[in-house]
Amino acid sequence: MKMEQFNDRNVADNGYFLVDIEDYPTDSWGKFKRVVKRSFKGELFVGLWVVMREMLRFDIHTVKYPQEKMPIGPRYRAVHEMKRLWESDTERCIGCGLCEKICISDCIRMDTKIDENSRKEVSEYTINLGRCIFCGYCAEVCPELAITHGGEYENASEQREHFVDYDYMLTPIDTMKAKAQKEFEGFGAITPHEDERVKKTPLSY
Amino acid sequence: MDTAYLIETIIKVVAILLIFSALAGIGTYFERKILAFMQRRLGPMYVGPYGLLQVAADGIKLFTKEDIIPTNVVGPIFRLAPVITAATAFMAAAAIPFFPQFTIFGYTVHPIVADINIGILYILGVMAVGLFGPLLGGMASANKFALLSAARTAAVFISYEVVSGLSILAPIMMVGSLSLIDFNNYQTGGISHWIIWTQPVAFVLFWISAFAETGRTPFHLIANDHEIIDGFGTEYSGMRWGLFFIGEYANMFFISFVIPLIFLGGYGDGSLLGALGLIGKVAFFFFFFLWTRAAWPDVRPDQLMWLCWKVLMPLAVINVVITALVMMF
Numbered sequence: 001m002k003m004e005q006f007n008d009r010n011v012a013d014n015g016y017f018l019v020d021i022e023d024y025p026t027d028s029w030g031k032f033k034r035v036v037k038r039s040f041k042g043e044l045f046v047g048l049w050v051v052m053r054e055m056l057r058f059d060i061h062t063v064k065y066p067q068e069k070m071p072i073g074p075r076y077r078a079v080h081e082m083k084r085l086w087e088s089d090t091e092r093c094i095g096c097g098l099c100e101k102i103c104i105s106d107c108i109r110m111d112t113k114i115d116e117n118s119r120k121e122v123s124e125y126t127i128n129l130g131r132c133i134f135c136g137y138c139a140e141v142c143p144e145l146a147i148t149h150g151g152e153y154e155n156a157s158e159q160r161e162h163f164v165d166y167d168y169m170l171t172p173i174d175t176m177k178a179k180a181q182k183e184f185e186g187f188g189a190i191t192p193h194e195d196e197r198v199k200k201t202p203l204s205y
Numbered sequence: 206m207d208t209a210y211l212i213e214t215i216i217k218v219v220a221i222l223l224i225f226s227a228l229a230g231i232g233t234y235f236e237r238k239i240l241a242f243m244q245r246r247l248g249p250m251y252v253g254p255y256g257l258l259q260v261a262a263d264g265i266k267l268f269t270k271e272d273i274i275p276t277n278v279v280g281p282i283f284r285l286a287p288v289i290t291a292a293t294a295f296m297a298a299a300a301i302p303f304f305p306q307f308t309i310f311g312y313t314v315h316p317i318v319a320d321i322n323i324g325i326l327y328i329l330g331v332m333a334v335g336l337f338g339p340l341l342g343g344m345a346s347a348n349k350f351a352l353l354s355a356a357r358t359a360a361v362f363i364s365y366e367v368v369s370g371l372s373i374l375a376p377i378m379m380v381g382s383l384s385l386i387d388f389n390n391y392q393t394g395g396i397s398h399w400i401i402w403t404q405p406v407a408f409v410l411f412w413i414s415a416f417a418e419t420g421r422t423p424f425h426l427i428a429n430d431h432e433i434i435d436g437f438g439t440e441y442s443g444m445r446w447g448l449f450f451i452g453e454y455a456n457m458f459f460i461s462f463v464i465p466l467i468f469l470g471g472y473g474d475g476s477l478l479g480a481l482g483l484i485g486k487v488a489f490f491f492f493f494f495l496w497t498r499a500a501w502p503d504v505r506p507d508q509l510m511w512l513c514w515k516v517l518m519p520l521a522v523i524n525v526v527i528t529a530l531v532m533m534f
Contacts, residue, residue: 035516047500051243062247 072151074189077134080127081150082169083184084176091170092146095120099138099147107131108138125166129155139184148184217318221298229454230260236495243499267450270443277347278440286345286437287445290338290452294459297331300324301462302386304483305475317386324384325377328463329369332418335452336362339420339427342449343437354436357506358427364513365417365424371521372410375528376400376467385463389471401468406524408468410517415460417509419453422498426506461490 025031063070072078083092095112111124139148147169155162171181234249234257241248249256274280301324304316321327336358343355377383379400380391392398401408417424428436438446465471465486473479504512 044501048496051496051499054245055239055242058242059245060242060247061245064247064250 072153074185076151076153077136077139077149078151078153079129079149079155079164080138080169081148081184082125082166082171083146083148084171084173084181086179086181089173089176091122092144093122093125093166094144094146095122096143098141098143102137102141104135104137105131105133122166125169126163127169129162129164130157130160145184150184213314214318217316218299221303221318222295225295225298225455225458226451228458229451230264232454232457232491233263233450234260235491236498239492239495240499243496267444267447272443272445273440275347275440279345282341282345283440284445286338286340286342287441287448287452288338289341290335291448291455292452293331293335293338294452294455297328297335298455298459300327300385301459302389302466302472303462304480305472320384320386322382322384324386325373325388325463325467326383328385328459329366329373332456332460333362333366335456338449338452339437342441346437346440348439350433350435351437351439353433354427354439357433358437360506360510361417361420361424361427364510365414368410368513368517368521369414369418371518371525372407372414373467374521374525375407376404378525378528378532379403385466385471388467389473392470393474395473396470399468399470404468404524404528406520408464410521410524411467412464413517414513415464416494416497417513419456419460419494421457421494423501423504424509425498425503426509429503457491457494458487461487461494464490 025034084090085092095110097110097112100108100110107128107130109124109126109128110122112120113123115121134149136149142148150169175181237259238248238256249259252258252262274283299318300321302315302317302320306313306315308314339358340355340362343351343353343358346352376388380388382388388400392400416422420427426432428438433439435441438449441449462483465483469486470482471479472483
């Protein structure tokens with residue numbers, strides 16, 4: 001898709017047209033004529049035909065939700081995920097604590113310790129999804145691209161405090177071995193095939 | 206009045222009650238499905254195969270819901286109103302011949318509860334009484350929307366009744382009887398004998414007033430959800446509301462029987478083919494009720510009154526006069 005289509009803001013030449021609306025009748029004879037015209041023009045049958053056509057065409061748009069799901073865009077910020085390194089399958093998180101610091105709703109809590117290899121290791125990591133506003137700052141600030149947002153949006157809970165911990169968010173090792181970890185495309189990523197679907201906004205000013 | 210006749214009548218009454226109560230439930234299923242298809246949806250899908258048991262689920266819900274009588278309502282009338290709607294709908298069925306007479310085990314059955322000689326008058330009258338349900342229910346309730354709905358009911362009541370009565374007058378003059386069986390026998394000669402060919406105006410007028418009578422979509426102003434919540438049904442819950450519902454759907458089925466019987470040859474010569482033809486015609490008219498609901502907008506109450514009094518009633522009167530002149534000469 002070329003950019004000039006978006007930059008062309010001249011509405012009149014682009015297939016937009018004014019709908020021809022007749023003046024409303026003022027006298028009773030005009031009203032009578034309008035009634036007769038509307039009665040015998042068959043407009044009601046146009047409506048009947050349209051719905052019948054749609055019924056016969058049977059082009060159903062329903063998504064049977066729990067069984068079928070719509071794909072969501074890569075920008076969508078749902079429940080967090082913790083990624084692993086592609087090279088060694090170990091956790092990416094280095095326990096720097098930036099996400100905990102930047103979290104504006106104070107929902108991330110983490111504890112770290114020095115492990116036997118003198119590396120910093122995350123011992124506790126919890127996110128309270130009841131507080132989380134899914135702003136995405138944690139993913140944005142993470143220097144290792146370790147914490148990202150995933151697509152899991154079905155997070156109904158029995159109580160307001162709903163915690164997810166490190167093990168829940170971490171990519172399972174089996175998924176990692178199968179090289180099936182999905183990389184977060186990040187902010188500004190566009191939905192696949194979005195180019196074909198985008199429509200320009202008519203701007204007449 | 207012998208015992209056999211009494212037993213036969215009771216069986217017929219029970220059969221009609223059961224069949225049409227069930228049909229009213231299944232009618233809601235068809236309505237939801239057809240409306241959904243016309244709007245590119247699937248409709249009920251989860252309860253049972255293709256959502257068929259949704260009717261049962263709705264029935265269980267209606268029967269087990271708490272029966273609430275709100276504080277400020279006029280109790281006795283509030284309790285009575287749904288019964289009027291449902292009862293009159295089924296009372297109207299007494300004079301409708303649902304099938305041609307047939308013989309079973311050497312016993313001839315007339316599938317009509319009472320072949321009274323004022324059949325149509327009785328049906329129209331009793332169906333009209335059915336509108337007292339919304340009227341009284343709306344006035345007995347203690348909120349403005351129900352009251353508005355009651356006022357609209359009165360407006361609809363005085364509007365369509367004139368049209369349906371006058372439009373049916375011309376066919377009655379031609380047949381010379383008020384019994385629906387006589388109407389049917391008048392048209393036994395096949396499609397060319399149907400009254401619709403001689404009385405097309407009366408047919409259209411009666412059809413339009415049938416929409417007003419049952420309160421279906423172009424004239425769905427008594428309980429117009431998007432304007433006055435549920436109108437008279439706002440304060441009703443559980444089975445009392447369900448009675449209104451059953452009454453409305455039973456009315457739709459019965460009026461779908463009456464229109465073909467008067468104008469479209471009914472069950473014809475009484476053969477099995479004729480009986481199936483009647484069912485087909487009823488199915489079409491019932492489907493049309495749903496079809497218009499998907500396609501057409503609602504009119505305002507004043508538009509309905511304007512339509513009935515200023516357009517349809519003069520047409521009906523002219524139709525009657527012309528019919529009379531043709532019959533005279």
